[in-house]
Amino acid sequence: MKKPAGEKIAKGPSLEAVRHSISHVVALATLERFPKAKLGIGPTIENGFYYDFGIKEIFEDDLKAIEGRARELLKQGLRFKKEVVTPAEAKKIFKDQPFKLELVDELKKQKKPLSVYKTYDKSPKDPLFIDLCSGPHVKSTSEIDPEAFKLTSIAGAYWKGDEKNPMLQRIYGLAFDSKKELDDYLIMQAEAEKRDHRKLGAELELFMISDEVGQGLPLFLPKGARLKHEIMNFALNTYLKNGYELVNTPHIGSEKLWDRSGHTGFYKESMYSPFGIEGENYLLKPMNCPLHIQLYKSKPRSYRDLPIRWTEMGTVYRYERSGTLHGLTRVRGFTQDDAHIFCTPEQIEDEVKKALKLTMYILGAFGFKDLETNLSIRDPKKKGDFIGADKDWAMAEKALKAALEEMGFNDFSYDVGGAAFYGPKIDIKVSDAIGRKWQLSTIQFDFNEPSRFDMTYVDQQGKEQRPLMVHRALLGSLERFMGVYIEHVAGAFPVWIAPVQAVVIPVSEKFNGYAEEVKAKLEAEDIRLELYSSAETLGRRIRTAEMQKVPYILIVGDAEMKSQSVSVRKRGEGDLGPKPLDAFIADLKQEIKDRK
Ligand SMILES: [Zn+2]
Ligand SMILES: [Zn+2]
Helix, strand or coil: CEECCCCCCCCCCCHHHHHHHHHHHHHHHHHHHCCCCEECCCCEECCEEEEEEECCCCCHHHHHHHHHHHHHHHHCCCEEEEEEECHHHHHHHCCCCHHHHHHHHHHHHCCCCEEEEEEECCCCCCCCEEEECCCCCCCEHHHCCCCCEEEEEEEEEEHHHCCCCCEEEEEEEEECCCHHHHHHHHHHHHHHHHHCHHHHHHHCCCEECCCCCCCCCCEECHHHHHHHHHHHHHHHHHHHHCCCEECCCCCEEEHHHHHHHCHHHHCHHHCCCCEEECCEEEEECCCCHHHHHHHHCCCCCEHHHCCEEEEEEEEEECCCCHHHCECCCECCEEEEEEEEEEECCCCHHHHHHHHHHHHHHHHHHCCCCCEEEEEEECCHHHHHHCCCCHHHHHHHHHHHHHHHHHCCCCCCEEEECCCECCECEEEEEEECCCCCEEEEEEEEECCCHHHHCCCCEECCCCCEECCEEEEEEEEEEHHHHHHHHHHHCCCCCCCCCCCCCEEEEECCHHHHHHHHHHHHHHHHCCCCEEECCCCCCHHHHHHHHHHCCCCEEEEECHHHHHHCEEEEEECCCEEEEEEEHHHHHHHHHHHHHHCC
8 A cells, every 4th residue: 555645636537447448449449340359358557558359460550540440439429337237148248259258257256246338429329339347437538538549559468368368469558648648658658768778788788688598697798797897886885985894695505594594485486496416405595684694693793793784796596487577677687785784773773874875875876866765664454464573663663764754755655564574664766867767775674584593692781682684775686777777878878887988089090009098098097998990980980989878089180199189079068179188087087086
């Protein structure tokens, strides 16, 4: 249950009713064109709806014609009327519709009430169209803007998603309250396509997915690996400067470990099958926590040792269905900028605040300033679904809330019941350059593992206590973060993080020597660059560097060589003219330092 801060009050009919009503009208228009088509289902989806038809094939021009006819029908002010029917009545209505008959039987078996929606034109005679449906619908299509919908595509889809069933033709449509919203959405879609990190990943030679290696397992080419390395270094160095210590643990652990942590129980679905080593079972790690706990338990701990903050760029493996895999944003193996904080109850609020502050700093450095925070707490009516003592939950929820408020996140929303079964958490979403929201950071309490592993520390009175444990990952998964970030900046990385910060291009072979000199000088200053000294024309090499979205292109010829300078072209700004090499280096280093 989500409670957004300022809920929008609907003025006209609900978008759900609009989308669903258009889907019926599209079905009517499709039946007019293909009277023998058999009706599947026609639900609403994000941004629109679809309708499935048992029919041989639908082509692009059919789609255009159906869209045009549906628009005409919408303008006629068709009326929707609900009728509750008995299974026998429903069977009579849908006697020529085998898929609908199947649904009627199912609903009958589940003892669910049956209803149909009838669509009429102005006259109250026979309905134009009847669908098995529980609504909601608009009263009349005059409530719908006929220009605010669009049929977008046709795709094959098995009845009920089961490949043993017949293949149906699915018509997808978009629908919004107004034409403006539809247009905005289409513009955003086109922009999102241009920014697609899978497309940019290939064009900019960042990463690849190889069928021979396997799905959901991205491989990083030199530029992508460099980008990943720079992101990782920035995050890690920031953590180390802020009281974290670096730890390192293996990618696999024995089944005993995962049994004790409980993962083979509650996390089984996300883990890969065990494999044997010398008669003992091992599993790929889906999380780093149990291994960090082993490090904690390597010696007795006192309150003086706390808080402990341990970070690891930990690579974990989690099962994702092949159908859900997507570029870098949904993969089967990924590296988290993970950390675990072990502390006392007195320290917890301050620790959460520090983690929030770090989150703002880290995400801000990448240009994500617009953060949306969400506090997931236990559903007090379903305490049985969550482990841990009432007083611990109360303390943890209070600490998270206080930290959010003190850090200025006053507009956070509550997700009641959204907590993990082992503790409450804060999730943070960012808005990207085209307004899409991505969940990246998470700060989570854990009441499960400290007790499963019997973790302790000795307090000031010499008594054994259980430490509090917090998991936190600020970028989340580095792979996913990279996918989001590539789309956020559309592949045009700011100079501080760009895998190639500058390209040196000699105007002709004669100046290769000076170009090498420039390259050596920049490299000595830790600047990442490439030299394009091929036989290709100057224009072509400049074009290549521009296509690669390199922040700086440095062109060198006779004048530059004589004056020990470079002609600078800056991405997005064009030709800036000649600049003494030393001055260029000094300015560039400042720009990198400032992370502009
Ligand atoms: Zn309906
Ligand atoms: Zn963890």
